[in-house]
Amino acid sequence: MKNALEGSRVIRMPQSEAPAALPLDRELLMKMHDLMVKSRALEERMIQMYRQGHGYFWIGGPGEEAFNVPLGLLIKKGQGLDYDYLHFHYRQSATLMAMGEDPIGALRQMKNTATDPYSGGRNFAGHFSIKRWNLVPVSSPIEVQYPMAPGTAIAQKRHGGDGITIVTGGDAGTAEGDFASCLVWSSRPGNELPILIIVANNRWGISTASSSVQGPTNISDRGKAFNIRSKTIDGNDPVVSYQALSEAMAYVRRERKPFLLEALVSRLYGHSSASGANFVSDEIDCIPAYEQWLEDKGVATRGHFNEVRARWNREMADLARRVRDEPPPSADSIWSFVYAEKK
């Protein structure tokens, strides 16, 4: 499998591993593959909807599936302080798929229909909001989730249990002061917070290479100044991601202290539809890389991969057709929900 830590250089997983010594259960490996392909099919369908005029703008996370799927599988989902609070950025669809969310919601948001379950046609694609899973509304500014996340983590620390706060963002957003705020508030001496701070580093901020504007060798190094345990991993490898996330989450759940995890990932269709949403061929694509590894390990065959891909493409096309003629929100709905009513 290609390894993001090595840039775009292709390296292989150790060939000496016997098929019997799989690093994770075979069933889990297959499930992760299925969810990665499902998520990719969803994103590619949304890009197609944009091109067909069935949506004004696309932004999402194709290229981050190898990290985001394990994340979704490991989240303790539910509502309230006993469960994980999620402060996501807009590249998290694969996490949602892994959590079991119906993909039609994302398509409805893409089409900005009245039935959009996350914003009622008000927000961009990928801007999820699911109260029953503590997924707080995703917003477009790339950094604002970082200072909000310690708030839910304070409540969870006070509450006890093993629920944690998980915040995600990109590398570009870490240039904002809000990222530093998150590190400061999460590591106050004696008040350390149960928060998993994730940076998905795709090495780009729209058109600007992060290497041209940010100095740290690894973003995770910034955790050291705050005595926050931290790590940089190959986010293009679902096995590495699953293991690293398991380890980090176990630490945060048990110790009630922060962890900064940087995952090196790819950005396979550019920043958004504003930059064309064309496939980028010079970055690692985690899906074929993973499929090659699964094949090498004898876990699955090319025929299976083709079947999975065809099935999800078909499924997403069917769902998109269902969404296509659903009505937009009514004009007078702009006045709804400016204020909450007292219960």
Added chain:
Amino acid sequence: MAQAIRMALHYAEENLGISDVFGEDVGPPLGGVFTTTQGLRTAWNSPLDERGIIGVATGLALAGQHPVAEIQFCDYLFNSIDLLKLAGGTHWASNGEWNLPMVVKTPVGSGIRGSIYHSHSFDATITRIPGWKVVIPSTPLDAYGLMISACQEPNPVMYLEPKALLRMRGDELIPGEPADDRTLSRMIDAPLGDRTGWTPRWPPLEPYSVPIGKAKIVREGNRLTVVSYGRTLPLCVKAAGGLRDEGIEAEVIDLRTLYPYDWEMLKASIQKTGRVLFVNEDTEITNFGEHLIRRTTDQLFYHLLAPPRLLAGKFVPGIGLADSLEMASVPQLPDVSAAIRSLATEEA
């Protein structure tokens, strides 16, 4: 007024589910630079980070808590405008799924010789941000009652504290407040020096509330209407009293809630008098009073006997420290008196 706010917060943390009162120097030993949070059970000190404070208040509210966050001076809240916008917009952006029960309190305005960065107003800025309810008391009793209401709101509330009035003593007692102010001080003011063993003795307080959205006629009159709030409100009352001998009976309205504001009360008064003066101390370009003038003109034009007027702060970058500069920058008593006299005598 500072004691009134403190007592309301005490009542709220004990009875209304307020979970956190926090901000820079808000917890012990200081209890806030204006002492409005002294002795509170849930008060704690934050890092010196306004964006962190607003972000954490939002996060606490998302997690079902009910925080009151303080920004030490509103001058330092300008770096958090987008977080205020996000907090105000969360209920709407999520199509009604999430609401944020949170209060942000912050001292505003001039009057303590605060110079360029401790004298700003915030009313023009915060009334530009939908989703917030905005209140500003001008008496200790209203300060208490508005804080009680703010702490019962399911929405973000911006509670503006006119810093020039924080040391004022009210004419009306808060229900449960001892009549003798020295007795109250001995009960709830922290001693000088070592405070580690000190705990306040709170009077038996009651949930007296001032409804959000309700203004108050503080002086009746029929010659003209004067609408104000915060520091300039007592100036308007005093000016109106002084002009009585000239035969000018001004009706003075304390707006108390800037949004959603009590248009019905304003409308009735303006229809009665035909003349209206709006007074505040924020800078005059895109001033909140300009909005009120626009609405007055749109809806009440044919009731007007003279153009609606605004007396506000000068559109300069800040309030200079020298007495002469502050006096020249924001409305003072002679300015208010002159503006009332001028409008009252303007030919119809």
